[in-house]
Amino acid sequence: MSVTSIARAVRVPGLIPPYTPTGDEIAVFELAYRNRLPVLIKGPTGCGKTRFVEHMAARLGRALYTVSCHDDLSASDLVGRHLIDASGTYWTDGPLTQAVRHGGICYLDEVVEARKDTTVVLHALSDDRRILPIDRTGEILEAPPEFMLVVSYNPGYQHLLKGLKPSTRQRFVSLAFGFPEAAREAEIVATESGVDPATAKRLVTLANALRSTADHDLEEAPGTRLIVDAAKLIAGGCDPQVACRAAIVECLSDEPEITRALMVVVLAIFGN
Amino acid sequence: MEEQVGIAWHRLINRLAARRFPEAAVELASVSRDAALLFRALGGDHGVAVQAGAQTLHGARRSLLERLAGSARKVDLAWVDRQALQLPPLIDAFPATSLNRDLYFWLAALCAVDPQPHLPWLARNQAAVLTITRGYPGLAASYGRLVEAEIARRPPISKLAPDEAQQEQAIRAALRKPGSVAALPAARRPPHPVLLWLRPELPAKGKKPHPDKSPDQPSQAASALQSDKKRRLAEHTEMPERKGGLLIFRPESIFSWTEYAKVEHETKENEDQDLAQAADDLDVIAIAQDRRNIAKKLSMTLDLPVAEGDDTPLDGNRMLPEWDYRTHTLKADRCRVNTIPLTDAKPCALPEHLKRDQQRLRRQFGALLPVRLRLKAQPEGNDIDIDPYIRHLAHNAGAETRFYLDQRKRERDLACLLLADLSLSTEAWVGEERRVIDVIRDSLFLFSEALSVTRDRFALYGFSSQQRTDVRFHTLKTFNEPYDDTVRGRINSISPAYYTRMGAAIRHATEILGRQKARERLLLLLTDGKPNDADLYEGRYGIEDTRKALIAARQQGLRPFCVTVDQEAHEYLPHIFGKNNFIIIHKPSELPSRLPLLYAQLTR
Known part of the structure; x- marks a missing residue:
């Protein structure tokens, strides 16, 4: 190298x-x-x-x-x-x-x-x-x-x-370093990705929900970077559920059972 | 003929009466993992498991058809306590599968949030609903659909008595606009159960179990162990002083059963199933303590009011603390460890049926011996690697600059303590010929064979317990002993006994392993089930204590890892050991051959 x-x-x-x-x-x-x-x-x-x-x-x-x-x-x-x-x-x-x-x-x-x-x-x-x-x-x-x-x-x-x-x-x-508190993290997500504040807030709610399952279901809690990535996809016109699956859920686990359960959490926040 | 007419009538009236949609039913088993994760995600306690809750008597007015059918006395409602998240075993209340599934997730969310559990039923549920609908828009949307479906399912107001109609109006308003109804108008009967809300609080009842009256251990392990995962409400009562007063089970005697269920009975062929059925039909199962053993066993989880237990500190030389999750305290000197040296075991050779595996393992584990590795084409090293150098000269290129040979010594400085669960549950059969204990014995043999090849230092211990005064720690091989026929004789002599006080055993093993001076120290736990003992060391208590013991082990720099043959271990082991620190062996018979390989993987 x-x-x-x-x-x-x-x-x-x-x-x-x-x-x-x-x-x-x-x-x-x-x-x-x-x-x-x-x-x-x-x-x-x-x-x-x-x-x-x-x-x-x-x-x-x-x-x-x-x-x-x-x-x-x-x-x-x-x-x-x-x-x-x-x-x-x-x-x-x-x-x-x-x-x-x-x-x-x-x-x-x-x-x-x-x-x-x-x-x-x-x-x-x-x-x-x-x-x-x-x-x-x-x-x-x-x-x-x-x-x-x-x-x-x-x-x-x-x-x-x-x-x-x-x-x-x-x-x-x-x-x-830890994760920033919700309001501040939402600000960061909004400024980094250009997504609207309401969506940023929802994404942060999702992140914090997923973080509380870490250790038990996930190897590691999702970082702000993952959330920003998802927000960028959403800001670019992607459906929020699709964006969360691609940028967050699938990045956190390879086990189908876990990803399915994580999508339930996504739907709890981005369902319609 | 009479009977057939009866059966036909029963079917007809039940179908007419049932406000149920079996074709849209969703079972808990199909969503329990998802619901559990959602529960944890929304702030629910990691230590509780998802379980099928018992039905609750609601006491509300039933329709004429329901009364004719004698059905709908009970209803499945959700609640959470310190032990478990209780969800209905099956939901078929709504006509669409998606609604029934959403109800599971809704209930899991409700149990996770529940911001004001001390409020009365109506206010508490409205507060919880508000918290969810404000914080989680997706759930808010599904709540909207669920409310409409729930109201459509509820008895029409026009058919109710005036006081009940008023009550029903209030509930509907609270459902549609949570937070808008302050109190429930009084009525002669309780309102029709609300499936979207938590179960109303039940009054606590029951006496304290007698501390000195511990059940003897069953002389024979259960022959056919029946197990279901439904939890049942239970209370402690005194065993009635009556000789030979055991009930013979007959279906028509169900109503007299609400008092004592001594699980011993005769006459019927298919008795295990009957017993489970009978247990379902009881409102509360009364548990009495006496010293008689029982031949048949029905395994189920009971919602016993948590026993206080006695807290008198013990004295002796090997005293260990124990964690009480209810008070968040580490109680000093709670457990007495008795080290049992197994000196009288006869030395023996490796059993014949393991000889072939021994040969294979010797070859495989020879590869883990400390060796010098030669690394080619390195950017630096002790010798010149001719091939890349010639290639470099021939091409006259500047890119390839790795022409050195390097030697790296792969060192292993490792101590491993293997702790085997020797509780009575290991007497259960796996397959036709072998019991769990036989599998554990073979695993210990092959593990030792493999490790004696690698020259890693290792020790073998077994444990069982009979309450906190007697945690038995069997020394099979200490770190200083060589693995020889004496040790094999001890391994050969292990036999199952008593219970699994895991926390104390782990603490004691931590002390022993902590004294070893090695760079890597592995604490390997071999088990077949969750922690339990004949006192309050059951369910959540045992799990939390074990978890605390492992955290302490990790703080000492040990690496704990659990190998289990319990197929349901994924429900509690992630909480105890952490996501990546355990493995479930799905075929117990494979444990002996898998264990050494697993060790190789862990330490490579």
Whole structure:
């Protein structure tokens, strides 16, 4: 896998991705940034973790290097590696190294998914040393004050094998994200999708109804993102029942019995 | 001839009298999962199960035809309590299937919402209806259809006595415009039952069961266990002091049955069915405690008023707490665990019929041994991988840059504790030759065979219980013992006994497994049914206690997983273990061969 495919630098000056705060997270994040503290964000799927980081990066005027972690992601995917081309061997920086060099924000999404050796790399960066030693080149990079490390994970489907070690966890300022309260979430859904406020409100009622069945019937509660997707389909002219089936129900379960039962809940709200 | 005329008359008059539409009937079984999910989605308690509720005597005026037919004394209404969401077993009140099905969903929603349960019947139902119609437009639309159908079904006002007509008017107004009627006008008879509303509150009755009079365990397991899922209203009463006063069951004696149902009887051929029928016909089943065993057993869920139980703390060395969901408290020192070492079991070899499986498992599980894996074409590694490098040179391309061989050691640092349910229910037969306990025994053998190949550390324990003073914990193999003929002898000697106090057993197993220093610790529970014991550890109480015990186990970093052969486990295991932490084995006879494979999957 090439390094560029896993990293994405967002640098759009002047355009801040919209984000509706649910608490003090913006203030805490800004203070953490000023005090050079790394931040850990935990919360269920689709509750706005990534959007929040994008928003904060734009607000603080820093470049954002996003890495979506997966179980094959190793330390050198983050730090960089030697590559070979016709003219010989050369070194390329990984996204983490790039962020340190240029003083950007490095965001590791779903950090628990990454292989264990990656967290070791983060240790020296996330305490007050703020250094990134690169074994391969013998370089020791000192992080500039603008550099910030942000990681996120979803405690919902945490495996026993894939927990975050306490020694890692305690290096971060932690922000717990949940779903916004109904009225605010309806606002978000309406602005993100362009659907009318009444429909947005109904969609949020549906989301909250489905959320209360999580653990028992569903592996995970539906996130705001799913609701926004359904709202976009509805705003585009789709029948609400069809939209909810396609964008919400079928995304939550593959078991026909469960999807049938979920449609009963959809009909309770969008039936006619 | 006389009899035939009677039967024909019965059929005719019943058909004429019945305001029912059998061709549009919807059964609870076909919608129970959907209704249960809707109930939870609208805020209903996760711990309650959906059940077919008992019929309620309504006492309202019946039509002449109904009185002639002797029918329609009782009606199916919905309600929810701490144990279960009670829905009618069948709905055929409306002419269209869709209406009958919608009524199920409507009732599930009503039970889930019920914002003001303390209000009187009329006000309470109107409040609940308002909450739903305001919050859930889809249900509001279906309510509109249901109200029209319900009013069409109700007795015409013109045919009622003036006071009853007034009452009926009020109910219709409350149905059409919920929230508009403050109180029900008085009348000599209760109003005609409203299918769209919750059942009116029943007065609580019954005495406390005697704490020291626990039923002995039946000497013989039930031969033919009949089980239906309908719940019946029940109360505790004293057993009448009468020698040989057991009733012989005769259909015409039904009316005298409302008092004592000692489930022992003779004479009739098809008695199990009769008994279930008789139980349906009773308004309240009285339960008396005595010490006599019964030969036949009718298994059903009774709506007993929840017993208070005695709360005296016990003393002893192995004391464990227990969770009381009614008070939300963890009561310290509630259960005494007695560890039974099984020292007198004779050592033995693996039974002959398992030898073939043993060979197969040895081969399969050899693959789980810690080995070094060679990974080709890696972006980095200890050695050069020649093939991709040559390919790279030949193509002179910059894209392919994975020319290293890497070695990765697959390590296993795992401790597993297997906890087997040895309660009396495991004496039930599966198929012709084997009982559940035999299946569990074979499973323990093969599981041990497989794990001794992987060199994972493991321990085997069994448990049963006889109330909270005696939770029996059988040590089959500790973590430190090797798996040898002594252990096999102990496995061979297991036998079913008593009940299933799961929470206490899990807490004790958690302590043992928690002392193991391994990176992954698996607590595997092998069972055949839900938690129960001969005291209040029944139904919701046992389920909530077990759930709490598992949460505590997870907090200690253990991973609990349940393997069950109970086909109805999907009703309660998601609540206890969580959606992904259990598996139901549909053919119990497959358990011995499936269990080791399951272990391999879980730990791969």
